[in-house]
Amino acid sequence: MSLIQSPPAPLAAAVAVSREALAGVRDMQPLYLSTGEKERLLTELAGLEAQVVELRLRTLAVAGDVAESHGSRDVAGWFAKAVHADPARVRAEERLASVVADRFTATAAALAKGGVNLEQVRVITACVDDLPDRVGVAVKQQAEADLIRLAADFGPAELRRLGRAILHVSAPEIADAEDARRLAEQERHAEEKASVRFRPVGDGTTKIHLRVADAVAGRFETYLDGWTNPRHPNQRDQHDVGNDGAGSNPDVVRLPRHRQLAEAFRRLLEHLDPSKLPDQGGDATSVVVTIGIKQLLSGMGAATTTNPLSPTGTTDISAAEARRLACTGGVIPAVLGGESEVLDLGRKQRLFSTAIRRALRLRDPVCRGEGCTIPARWCEAHHLQPWALGGVTSLGNGILLCGFHHHRIHDQVYDHDTLPDGDIRFHRRA
Template sequence: MSPSAPAVTWLGADPRVLDDDALLTGARELGELRRLVEASLGSFAAEVKHRSRRQDGFGGLAQRLGAGTPEKLVEQVSGVSKRESQTLVRVGELLTVDADPWLAAVGTGVAAGRVSIVKADVIKSGLGAPSEDVAADDLADAAARLVALAPSMSVEKLAARARELRDDLDSAGVRDRERMLRDKRYLTLTPLTNGMTQLSGLLDPASAAIVSAAYDAATSPRRGGPRFTDDASKERAEKLVADERSLGQISLDTFVDLIRIGTEVDPGRLLGARRHAVRVLVTDQDLRERRGPAFLQDQTEAISIATAEQHVCDTGIVPIHFTDDGEPLRLGVTRRLFSSKQRDALAARDGGCRFPNCERPASWCEAHHRIPWKEGGPTDTRDGVLLCRHHHMLVHDNGWAIDRHPVHGLVAIPPRSIDPAQRPIPMPARSRAAQRLTATARVRR
């Protein structure tokens, strides 16, 4: 596919003189042009690799020119970064005649300019290859679904969705993939010549759940986290907002304080009697049958049932019962504020902010009454929904509404100033455990 003439005309245009519609049209068409250029560059990168085959030795293209590897040669001649050159070579191979057949839809999407090189790469890595438990045809179907989603999804959400589809197709392999991620964890302290020490590392999902819970608790008031209603929490939040330290400095000081406290407490007790606030989400059926995935709240990666059982044994589990349609048990009360148990139920069902395209985790959210409480709306989990502070205020102050749709469930209704037709926008839940429970219930009917 060649770039359209209108897209090319945007090159060199001055965006300051454009109206809003033209500005967005230009950005959209330039994005398509960039994807087409990336696709062509990927094809060239794949051919560079083909001409630099290992069996050709020093006669291969990359070796002959002193680059060592085809990725390094692509980096040198195209001016891209090391990471970009590696991605171009990997994805470029999807555009060749020897491409993996189950990823054909991805290659077609890249060539047509619908899927960027980066998004194609996360689809490929997230889905993996066929195995004894996963057929190539099933992977091909999953790849086609991801290609359709790619234009409207961020790279991070698309990567998570690709891994979710692989987990759905290969529940038996969840434990192996969990172990693979755990094997990649590390933490290093590197003394620098200026007297500072650099800390870097990678956290596996189970470790990230623990660290993220502490990080959110320490910093959320400075990062747009939920508002507080009790005086003690409000006072602490106000002090943190007024703190002269940067967010990074607060984070590091919190980390150091946790390490210091942990070394000073009595043996066998860390951070006193209170344990980290990490919740395990798993269906009763999967837990009984010891199969399928489980999830840690605010983490997108599946963990094995064995790891879930370890958390249940070590820290206990918050029991949240669901109806057959995936709704948490109704716990309606006459008071205005949702109870902590109701918030746990909403977190398990929603998985985070339900507003379209928001990725805030459940720990950053506030419980919103779909029907305003002052208008008789019940404080009930069925009529509650988690919204981050920003979107909670947006709904209250900017004319948005939340309704129930017979097909999509919860939907956001924009104000007429944004969409005169006020077409409903689906608000899908982000909790994979709740989604799995719903799917299981439907199969049983």
């Protein structure tokens, strides 16, 4: 004999009648209904579904004996197996059923009438539970009633947004004070949990794990967005761009978002003004790039840059990258002779001044890479005659290049020519 006992007759009868009625219309096609009839049928079906869900939740909340009779850990585990449902979904419904049965009788009643749907119930219970206990039971009950009323006009996403500010509707006299407390708690929590961790991987990259307050993260992303320039199609993967480097290939694909943000992070750091950073050891915070005179002149070989994460305090970079950094980054280039003597300890005056950059932007409204349309405000200043070869930092010796073309002009794989109009044309070396 089965240990499963039939539900009370009225509940069983209601389910049986509903299933029998639906079975009776199984072969009737809604295709032939009028527009108005289809509208009514869809909305009534939504209400019926809510009523069925309410009965299921109400039964799950009191069906612990079913799980016990089958030796199951909980009724959700038994039910998921019995009806071949997703256990995680059923278990979430069981938790919600207990919450609704214990504390949300008004929401349960609305669900039983088809006035709210399951997702709206999840939002209502979550928003009310988020209210601090200090507001009192009466305020929470009023918030629940107000959210049920709002559910008649708003879906789950909009209802969730309204729920975050429900006190301004349910208890406006304490809403501002509670907002202040809540935000203070959030900010205190964010400050306690904030962290920055660096972990060198060993392959030339370092993993950086950030956990910061939402406002800080938003500001950081805003700054990075300023460098990604998503409106211009020329910011593309350099491996996919044609030999002219101008982004003329119609089949090129934009860098994925995470690559764009990484590139933007690099550019943001390179454009920080070290003179505005705190002093360290009596000197301004500076990055020093050390390179031999031969490597500097030829653009071949390696250089080093200061790196506090490295056991040696330095990281190797290519000579071409060192020459590029000397154009734009707030770095100090240290040039060494054959016996490692310092031939020149460059100062930041080698960098283009604000006045020269303004003049360059007036003269070069877009990147001077042939065919490139990246506007001047996104570009970097470059010495036409490298400073390593005696080039001066002046308007006449300067040109604006976007980040992509600035990398390319220092790339030993490519050569370039200056066209009569001053644009730069790139081509692979033979």
